[in-house]
Structure formats: C-alpha cells, structure tokens
Amino acid sequence: MNIHRVNQATPGASLGIASVTSWRGKLRAVFLRSEAIRGYTLLSPTLVVMMFGMCAPFAIMVAVSFWTQHAFDFDTTFTLGRYQDVIDKPIYMALMLRSLAISGACTVVTVLLAYPMAYYVAFHVHRHKLIWIILMTLPFWTSYLLRVFAWKVILGFNGVINSGLKGLGLIEQPLEFLLYSPTAVVITLAHAWAAFAILPIYVSLEKIDRSLLEAATDLGDGPVKRFLGVTLPLSLPGIIAATLLIFIPTVGDYVTPALVGGPSGIMLANNIQAQFGKVNDWPMGAALAMAMMITVAVISVVYIWVTRKAAGRIV
Amino acid sequence: MTTKGARPDTVVSFRNASKYYGDVVAARNLDLDVASGEFLSFLGPSGCGKTTSLRLIAGFDQPSEGEVFLQGECVNGVPAYRRPVNMVFQHYALFPHLNIVDNVAYGLKQRSPKPSSKEIGQRVNEVLELVQLGGFDYRRIWEMSGGQQQRVALARALINKPKVLLLDEPLAALDRKLRREMQIELQNLQRNVGITFILVTHDQEEALSMSDRVCIMRDGEIVQIGSPLDLYDRPKNRYVADFVGKSNFFDGAVEHKNKSTIDIKLDGGSTVALKANADSNEHKVGDRVCVSVRPEQVTLARNQEQLPTDCAIKAKAQVMNRIFLGEQIEYLLRDERLGEFLVRSPRQHALSERPFEINESVFVAWSRDTALVLGSE
Ligand SMILES: Nc1ncnc2c1ncn2[C@@H]1O[C@H](COP(=O)(O)OP(=O)(O)OP(=O)(O)O)[C@@H](O)[C@H]1O
Numbered sequence: 001m002n003i004h005r006v007n008q009a010t011p012g013a014s015l016g017i018a019s020v021t022s023w024r025g026k027l028r029a030v031f032l033r034s035e036a037i038r039g040y041t042l043l044s045p046t047l048v049v050m051m052f053g054m055c056a057p058f059a060i061m062v063a064v065s066f067w068t069q070h071a072f073d074f075d076t077t078f079t080l081g082r083y084q085d086v087i088d089k090p091i092y093m094a095l096m097l098r099s100l101a102i103s104g105a106c107t108v109v110t111v112l113l114a115y116p117m118a119y120y121v122a123f124h125v126h127r128h129k130l131i132w133i134i135l136m137t138l139p140f141w142t143s144y145l146l147r148v149f150a151w152k153v154i155l156g157f158n159g160v161i162n163s164g165l166k167g168l169g170l171i172e173q174p175l176e177f178l179l180y181s182p183t184a185v186v187i188t189l190a191h192a193w194a195a196f197a198i199l200p201i202y203v204s205l206e207k208i209d210r211s212l213l214e215a216a217t218d219l220g221d222g223p224v225k226r227f228l229g230v231t232l233p234l235s236l237p238g239i240i241a242a243t244l245l246i247f248i249p250t251v252g253d254y255v256t257p258a259l260v261g262g263p264s265g266i267m268l269a270n271n272i273q274a275q276f277g278k279v280n281d282w283p284m285g286a287a288l289a290m291a292m293m294i295t296v297a298v299i300s301v302v303y304i305w306v307t308r309k310a311a312g313r314i315v
Numbered sequence: 316m317t318t319k320g321a322r323p324d325t326v327v328s329f330r331n332a333s334k335y336y337g338d339v340v341a342a343r344n345l346d347l348d349v350a351s352g353e354f355l356s357f358l359g360p361s362g363c364g365k366t367t368s369l370r371l372i373a374g375f376d377q378p379s380e381g382e383v384f385l386q387g388e389c390v391n392g393v394p395a396y397r398r399p400v401n402m403v404f405q406h407y408a409l410f411p412h413l414n415i416v417d418n419v420a421y422g423l424k425q426r427s428p429k430p431s432s433k434e435i436g437q438r439v440n441e442v443l444e445l446v447q448l449g450g451f452d453y454r455r456i457w458e459m460s461g462g463q464q465q466r467v468a469l470a471r472a473l474i475n476k477p478k479v480l481l482l483d484e485p486l487a488a489l490d491r492k493l494r495r496e497m498q499i500e501l502q503n504l505q506r507n508v509g510i511t512f513i514l515v516t517h518d519q520e521e522a523l524s525m526s527d528r529v530c531i532m533r534d535g536e537i538v539q540i541g542s543p544l545d546l547y548d549r550p551k552n553r554y555v556a557d558f559v560g561k562s563n564f565f566d567g568a569v570e571h572k573n574k575s576t577i578d579i580k581l582d583g584g585s586t587v588a589l590k591a592n593a594d595s596n597e598h599k600v601g602d603r604v605c606v607s608v609r610p611e612q613v614t615l616a617r618n619q620e621q622l623p624t625d626c627a628i629k630a631k632a633q634v635m636n637r638i639f640l641g642e643q644i645e646y647l648l649r650d651e652r653l654g655e656f657l658v659r660s661p662r663q664h665a666l667s668e669r670p671f672e673i674n675e676s677v678f679v680a681w682s683r684d685t686a687l688v689l690g691s692e
C-alpha cells in the first residue's frame with residue numbers, strides 16, 4: 001500500500017523507470033498496482049499445497065464413496081449403497097455416536113481445564129507472559145506418539161497411578177477403568193490438545209479491555225457476577241475457537257484409541273482405517289469418512305449458531 | 316490543619332491519602348472535602364495523579380496511606396462494587412456484547428433484590444431521556460457516534476443514582492464543538508439531578524467553565540483548591556497562574572514596601588509599584604518574587620496621554636506579532652527591559668479604529684492593583 005502511494009506521488013519518476021527497464025518494469029508495475037495479484041502471489045505456495053494435498057484427495061474420496069468394492073477391483077457404477085450401510089448397520093452408528101461422545105467429553109474437559117490456565121496467565125501474570133505460554137505448549141515439544149505412550153505408562157495396570165495407590169494401601173486391585181477404556185482416551189486426548197484450547201482462550205481474554213471489568217465492578221458486580229456478565233461473554237469467541245479446534249480433529253483420531261482405548265474405547269476412525277486396510281473396502285471407508293465429516297460440519301455450524309445466539313442473552 | 320475524620324456534610328473526603336506504585340508517588344497527602352451537590356474538577360498536566368485520585372474514590376485502588384471517606388465513613392478496604400459512586404470512563408468502557416438498553420440497565424440488574432423488568436424498563440427510559448437518547452434503545456454500541464456513546468456511558472452511570480459521579484476526562488475524545496455542547500449539557504445535568512460530580516480534565520477551559528471548585532494538582536499533590544474566579548485572580552503561585560489562563564511573568568526582587576504599596580525591581584531594570592494586599596505582605600524586602608500580569612490586564616495606547624494616570628508601570632514596546640482571535644487581538648510585544656510579553660486587547664468599538672500593526676511602537680501600562688506578586692518558585 002505504501003509503495004503504491006509513493007508511486008502515485010511521483011508519477012513522472014515511476015513512468016520514467018518503467019519505460020527504461022522494459023518488461024521487467026512493466027511486470028513490476030502491474031504487480032505493485034493490483035492488490036489482488038500481490039495477495040495471490042503470497043498465497044500461491046499454500047494454494048498449490050492445498051490443491052494437491054487436500055482438494056484432489058478429497059475429490060477422489062468423494063468419488064470412491066459412490067463405488068462398490070469387488071475383491072481387489074472397484075465397480076465404478078454410481079451407488080448410494082455404502083451410505084445406506086452407514087445408516088443401516090448398527091455397528092457404524094454405534095461407533096459414530098461413541099466417537100462423538102468421547103470427543104465431546106474430551107472437548108469439554110479440555111476447555112474447562114484450559115480456561116482457568118488461560119485466565120490465570122491473562123489476568124494474574126504481569127511479567128514474562130510469553131514464558132508461561134511457552135511452558136504451557138511444552139507437551140507439544142515431544143511427538144504425539146510419545147505422549148500417548150507416556151499416558152500408557154501412567155494409566156497402566158502397573159502404571160504410576162495404580163502402583164502409587166497400591167503403595168499407599170488405598171486399593172488392592174489395580175483400577176481397570178484407567179487404561180483401555182474411553183476414560184483413557186479422553187484423558188490422553190485432553191492432554192494432547194490442551195495447548196489448542198489454551199491459546200485461543202488466552203488471546204480472547206487478553207483482548208478484553210480492562211476498563212470493561214472495572215466498569216462492571218463500578219456498576220455493582222462482585223467478582224463472580226462480573227465474570228459471568230462480562231468476562232465470559234467476551235471470551236466466547238476464544239471458547240468457540242478452542243472447542244472447534246479440539247472437537248474436529250479429535251473426532252477423527254485413531255492413534256490414541258488404538259493405543260489406550262481398548263475394545264470399549266475404539267472409535268469410528270479406527271474402523272475407517274480398517275476399511276482402507278485389513279477389511280479392504282475402500283468405498284465403505286470413504287462413505288464413513290464422508291458421513292463423519294458431514295456430521296462434524298453440521299454439529300459445528302449448529303454449535304456456532306447456538307452459542308452466538310446465547311451470547312447476547314447471558315446477562 | 317487536617318481534622319481527624321470527615322465533616323458530616325461532605326460526600327467525599329481525603330485525609331492525608333497517598334498512593335504509591337512501587338517508587339512512583341501517584342498521589343501524596345491528599346486532603347480534600349467535597350460538599351454534597353458540588354461540581355469539582357481535578358485539573359493538572361498528564362501524570363499528576365488525577366486518575367489515581369478518582370480511582371481512590373471509586374475503590375479501584377486503595378490508598379497506601381491515609382483515609383478516604385464517603386459520606387463521612389471511612390471506606391478504606393471497601394471494594395468498588397460496594398461503594399455508592401459510579402464512574403464514566405475515559406473511553407466510555409461500554410460493554411460491546413450488549414445493546415444500549417442492556418448497557419444502561421446493567422447496574423440495575425446487578426442489584427439485589429433485582430427490580431422488576433417493568434421497573435428497569437421505566438428507569439432506563441428515564442435516564443435515556445435525561446441524556447437525550449430516547450429512541451435509540453436497541454442499537455448496538457458500535458452503531459453510535461462518539462458523542463452518543465458518551466451519553467450512554469453517562470446514562471449507565473446515572474441509573475444507579477450514585478452519591479458521586481466520577482468522570483475521567485469524559486470529553487477528551489470529542490471534537491471541539493461537540494465538547495463545548497457536552498460541557499453545557501453536563502453542567503445542566505448536574506444541576507438537574509443534584510448529584511456531586513467530580514471531573515478529571517487537563518483542559519483548563521473545561522475545568523474553569525464547568526466547575527464550582529477546581530483542584531489544581533502537580534506531581535501527585537494538590538497545589539490549590541478554589542473557585543475558578545479565585546484561582547484566576549488569586550493564584551497561590553506561579554504554577555497555578557501559569558496553568559489557569561495565560562499570564563506574563565517578570566522576575567524581580569522586593570525593593571521597598573510599606574502599608575499601601577510594594578515596589579518591585581525587575582531584573583530587566585524597571586520598577587513596578589503595586590498596591591499591597593494580604594498576599595503580597597508575605598514577601599519581605601529583598602525577597603525574590605515574580606510579578607504576574609494577565610495579557611488582558613495590560614492597556615495599550617498609541618499616545619502616552621491615553622494611558623491611565625495611576626499605573627504600576629509605563630513602557631514603550633514594539634509589536635512583534637499579532638494574532639486575530641475574533642473578539643480579541645493578541646499581540647506579542649517586546650520591550651528592552653521587560654523582554655517579550657503577551658497582551659490581549661478587545662476590538663475597538665469603532666470599526667474605523669485600526670488595530671496596531673506589526674513593528675509599530677505602542678505605549679503599555681498596567682494598573683497598580685492588577686498585577687500579582689508571587690513567590691518565585
Ligand atoms: N498501575 C500503575 N502502576 C504504576 N504506576 C502507575 C500506575 N497508575 C498510575 N501510575 C503512575 O502514577 C502517576 C499518576 O498517574 P495518573 O494516571 O493518576 O495520572 P493522570 O493525572 O491521570 O494523567 P493523565 O492526564 O495522563 O491521565 C503517573 O506517574 C503514573 O505513571
């Protein structure tokens with residue numbers, strides 16, 4: 001923008017340069033004049049990756065979901081049969097609901113745990129905020145798998161918690177619900193995704209004008225009322241972002257349930273993985289993936305809509 | 316000088332109240348009584364502790380030393396939400412997630428017991444009428460102009476019927492014309508509702524034109540409190556004289572003094588003979604002092620005969636610059652012994668009378684009881 005203005009301010013000079021330096025100058029002039037061209041140029045690496053890395057595979061998957069698997073071949077006649085299966089076969093519905101439940105629980109737990117942390121840093125830390133933020137993202141410095149295995153060690157039959165409790169004489173048998181259960185999946189996912197909740201909530205809290213809080217206090221709000229009347233509604237964008245950032249990826253997670261979920265903690269994504277692998281029914285897998293994507297999209301849109309509506313009425 | 320406790324007829328009192336932020340002294344030994352129904356202004360340059368004083372009253376900050384009283388009771392340690400005062404914030408601090416009605420009603424809804432929604436609606440309408448915002452009801456905050464937001468902020472603070480309304484530079488963000496209008500409106504409002512107003516400003520014109528009393532501050536301390544007229548005519552020292560209105564200062568020393576006159580030898584060589592009064596009596600012969608003369612108190616004339624006979628000083632000066640101010644003309648004059656000084660003279664009555672031209676020589680005088688003798692601090 002600045003360069004643009006400078007050029008306008010000295011039309012003679014820029015014209016002179018353009019006529020002397022031929023096509024390069026002209027190209028440069030076009031480039032400088034059009035904001036759209038500059039924008040797309042900046043975006044181009046991402047656009048290329050998106051095209052080949054996302055859009056193309058997505059299109060292929062949509063196509064495959066309408067086909068039928070015959071041994072090692074595809075019957076490419078159009079059919080809605082796989083989608084019919086998603087609805088008709090109880091196993092898929094059950095897995096879908098379990099995925100949503102586990103991921104939903106994980107989202108709630110994560111946001112509830114992340115909010116106080118973000119709140120603390122935003123309002124009660126005055127120096128070295130950056131260090132606190134970095135410390136909170138520390139779990140991300142190790143690999144995802146390593147973190148899952150760490151939880152396995154903590155939650156296992158002879159893990160940290162069970163042996164600790166046994167050592168204290170509080171329990172005789174190890175707590176079995178800890179590992180290989182939906183609980184284990186929720187705990188592991190919540191820990192793994194915590195930073196994704198803390199950061200957006202922190203940003204939204206940090207953005208709140210402190211004089212608004214003083215205004216609420218001035219008008220008679222004690223700390224609790226003030227939180228409910230001003231802080232919470234104003235941090236809602238952060239909560240919404242955090243919720244979606246955790247819910248959407250965790251619904252489709254299959255590593256964590258596979259490692260710590262046990263039979264009762266298996267999620268739909270594990271089944272989808274199997275369809276593309278052992279079961280070798282790609283159309284079924286594709287249809288399941290599509291069904292899940294649509295469900296998540298619908299839930300997200302409804303969620304955003306409802307929270308927006310509610311935000312105006314919190315007081 | 317300081318009485319223990321607070322007089323019963325005061326709404327707000329400071330008793331030796333100080334506020335420190337680490338090493339920074341934001342307010343020092345404030346001692347002040349604000350009467351019920353009064354319009355008081357805190358006036359001073361940036362960083363002199365005006366906002367801090369206001370926050371001590373509101374309860375956002377607690378004094379490091381001394382006491383703050385509201386209606387005769389010490390409120391040290393009482394949190395802001397339990398104090399019967401409300402504040403209009405510098406940038407309004409309106410809640411962006413609420414519309415106008417909900418913003419204004421906020422204070423009422425936090426009351427316990429909560430008034431009925433009919434009652435709330437009625438009160439909201441009343442205050443919105445009061446600040447001339449009837450009919451805007453359900454607009455969003457960002458759909459309002461600066462002046463309108465200002466009114467919403469006022470309405471929101473007034474709905475609780477506070478004992479004191481605190482205003483922290485409420486008009487600073489408005490343009491000049493709107494600011495003038497709002498000043499008049501605020502003044503009328505204050506008379507109508509009868510609530511004590513405490514205003515913070517660094518605009519001396521605003522403070523002088525609106526308030527019953529002005530409290531001049533410097534470096535966290537109160538320098539002088541008084542009515543606008545008092546401050547203008549009888550400033551305690553050079554700082555106040557300089558801050559309230561414009562003034563010319565001439566340094567010098569007391570040369571001679573008796574019951575009725577005080578002669579001051581200015582550093583430039585001339586001598587001024589002023590009428591003695593209670594304030595000038597403080598200075599002894601030989602003391603370093605400073606003579607303060609308001610620009611509008613200086614008489615200008617083309618002929619020496621036109622000057623008044625009984626003058627503190629008469630001189631001949633050259634017009635260096637001339638600024639047309641409408642109802643007045645401001646001249647920058649220069650005299651060898653007095654140096655440069657400002658004079659404001661009213662437009663002559665007859666249009667045919669020409670103002671003085673640049674480089675013209677004029678006769679200057681001021682009368683014996685206009686100029687002030689101030690300590691030269
Ligand atoms: N929270 C704080 N922490 C540290 N110092 C502060 C704090 N608040 C104010 N101060 C200091 O106290 C002094 C007085 O500040 P205050 O805000 O009262 O000034 P002010 O008169 O309102 O100025 P302005 O006209 O610029 O608003 C300043 O030197 C300021 O730096």
Ligand SMILES: [Mg+2]
Nearest residue numbers: 365366367483
């Ligand atoms: Mg201030």
